[in-house]
Amino acid sequence: MRRWVGDAALRLAGLAVFVGAWHALAVTWIPELPTPALAAAEFWALSIRGEPILGRTLWEHALASVGRVLIGAGAAAVVAIPLGLARGRSGVFDELSMAGTEMLRPIPPIAWIPLASILFIALTGTVAPVKVFIVFIGAFFPMLLNTLHGARAVDPLHVEVARTYRATRWQIMRTVVVPSALPYVITGVRVGLGVAWMSIMAAEMIGGSASGLGYFVLAMYTIGGDTPAIVAGMAAIGLIGLGMNELLVLAGRRVVRWD
Amino acid sequence: MMRARHLTMLAAAAALALAVALAGCARSTQSSTSVEVAVLTAPDMLKQLESGDIDGFVAWEPFPATAVSGGYGTVLELSGEIWPDHPCCVLAVAPSVESTAVQAALADAHIRATTWINDPANRAKLLDYAAEFTGKPQEVVEAALKDIRYDDAPNVQGLKDYYAQLKQYQLLKKTPQELGFDTEEAFFDAFIDEAPTELAKKPVLYASQLPATTKVRITYIAGDIHHLAYFVAKKEGLYDKVGLAPGKNLIEVAPFPNGAAIMEAFKNGQIDAAYLGGAPATLKRINDDTKITVIAGVNDLGSALVVGAKSGIAAPEQLAGRTVAVPGPGTVQDVLLRRLLADLGLNYQLKQ
Numbered sequence: 001m002r003r004w005v006g007d008a009a010l011r012l013a014g015l016a017v018f019v020g021a022w023h024a025l026a027v028t029w030i031p032e033l034p035t036p037a038l039a040a041a042e043f044w045a046l047s048i049r050g051e052p053i054l055g056r057t058l059w060e061h062a063l064a065s066v067g068r069v070l071i072g073a074g075a076a077a078v079v080a081i082p083l084g085l086a087r088g089r090s091g092v093f094d095e096l097s098m099a100g101t102e103m104l105r106p107i108p109p110i111a112w113i114p115l116a117s118i119l120f121i122a123l124t125g126t127v128a129p130v131k132v133f134i135v136f137i138g139a140f141f142p143m144l145l146n147t148l149h150g151a152r153a154v155d156p157l158h159v160e161v162a163r164t165y166r167a168t169r170w171q172i173m174r175t176v177v178v179p180s181a182l183p184y185v186i187t188g189v190r191v192g193l194g195v196a197w198m199s200i201m202a203a204e205m206i207g208g209s210a211s212g213l214g215y216f217v218l219a220m221y222t223i224g225g226d227t228p229a230i231v232a233g234m235a236a237i238g239l240i241g242l243g244m245n246e247l248l249v250l251a252g253r254r255v256v257r258w259d
Numbered sequence: 260m261m262r263a264r265h266l267t268m269l270a271a272a273a274a275l276a277l278a279v280a281l282a283g284c285a286r287s288t289q290s291s292t293s294v295e296v297a298v299l300t301a302p303d304m305l306k307q308l309e310s311g312d313i314d315g316f317v318a319w320e321p322f323p324a325t326a327v328s329g330g331y332g333t334v335l336e337l338s339g340e341i342w343p344d345h346p347c348c349v350l351a352v353a354p355s356v357e358s359t360a361v362q363a364a365l366a367d368a369h370i371r372a373t374t375w376i377n378d379p380a381n382r383a384k385l386l387d388y389a390a391e392f393t394g395k396p397q398e399v400v401e402a403a404l405k406d407i408r409y410d411d412a413p414n415v416q417g418l419k420d421y422y423a424q425l426k427q428y429q430l431l432k433k434t435p436q437e438l439g440f441d442t443e444e445a446f447f448d449a450f451i452d453e454a455p456t457e458l459a460k461k462p463v464l465y466a467s468q469l470p471a472t473t474k475v476r477i478t479y480i481a482g483d484i485h486h487l488a489y490f491v492a493k494k495e496g497l498y499d500k501v502g503l504a505p506g507k508n509l510i511e512v513a514p515f516p517n518g519a520a521i522m523e524a525f526k527n528g529q530i531d532a533a534y535l536g537g538a539p540a541t542l543k544r545i546n547d548d549t550k551i552t553v554i555a556g557v558n559d560l561g562s563a564l565v566v567g568a569k570s571g572i573a574a575p576e577q578l579a580g581r582t583v584a585v586p587g588p589g590t591v592q593d594v595l596l597r598r599l600l601a602d603l604g605l606n607y608q609l610k611q
Binding site: 052053054055056064117121125126127128209210211215219222223224225226 | 296298311431432519522543588611
């Protein structure tokens, strides 16, 4: 208990130092930088009354971004997790799929935007899915790699025991591999969502629709003269990113009781 | 037990995703009295008009002419039909160009180039220059040129009208008082300086009066046919005539993609003079207090509302429920669309 209180006090002190340094910087050195108080007031105003030019509140922009991330990252999970499990348990499949995934992995999600626009117009006749696709690319590889490591890290002894009891490949996968790899999978989802959140900000800045926190921050910059709104938008991006991460840490603890 | 918790979590996640998706769908349902406005770069407007992602766009030449010549777009309204005599591009200088002689010399070369462009005797050569400058075929630039009025006089009234609309749409973040001017009138007197063009029109050459240290870094928007006067002045040796030698005391800075980027370059002290839209010049002069001065007009008009050839839109009223793209909030094209929709009684709604 005392330890917990001590930690909390330290964290609060750290927060005070951060906010204090920001305030000092804004007041003494960079007048263009809004003070924490000004940014907080703007954050509140944008949350309640909204912003007149784009006609939306900060949270309506946030909902648009979160929606794109959930759809893109959800699709990535559906593909990456089974693929990672399969690669982790089958040497042949692993070698076969290695070239494709390893060649695409180092390409940053935003570098996909031009080609994705061309391909989606060619295949579907619309560029609408591009933003979600960029999120998919961002979330895919962390999910794949973590699942792969999880599937490889399964204790061979456990698999042997299951085999001794004549468990089928599918039964081994379901009862031994998946539960044992689950902590890794959840880490993959958590890291993937983080990258997805970064990717959607970049994708929204490229334009198209006029919604999302990434677009909001860029639009405030392009119109100019409203740095507090930019900082408030960044604060919303940070808070939601933090919230998603904490939720998954929590989910990980609840699901993986035996870890 | 564990599995049940699993399923609950999965179900919760799925429900959340579904709720968000549904919320998105509900939002995108259009009322029949509004137009959905997308924000796109001009090259993207062309691609998305062709693909059918958007039903129309408001852009500056040569983009409307390109869509028409590609067979996937038709001009529904010329910008002058929506907003008569509306302002477009200007020639502006940074505070670094202090010398009246340098300002007059820049205006002089610009006026000579504008006169050259408007002289029918130069028509054939003009088309060559326009095609070279924009990288577009001759038939496209020929169509584009029809919609543009090249005029070296600053469109003061037009920019004041534009300012009033920025104020109306709440796009202005600062008042003239916050910028150090007592009235809007005083702000405009400082922002648009007609002295350089008046000096330039006198039969005096400022070449001999240029300070020995003169070095003007000048730029424009890449491929923007409105800025043709710069290219003509360079090609026709008009800068040399006023004592500004390209490569010596007139340094061309690589062109920028849009006016907002040029205003950024002005703010960072990277350039001394530029051809740019009067809209970003005014908007950023006020919102970012980027201290530039307009010393000449470049052109009026020269934008158009283009609709997809397959959109079935034959009259502006039919834009209801459709998607139209503009280059960004507060651009001249954005103001044109807002004006048109207000006249038609349609709502302007940014795309979700």
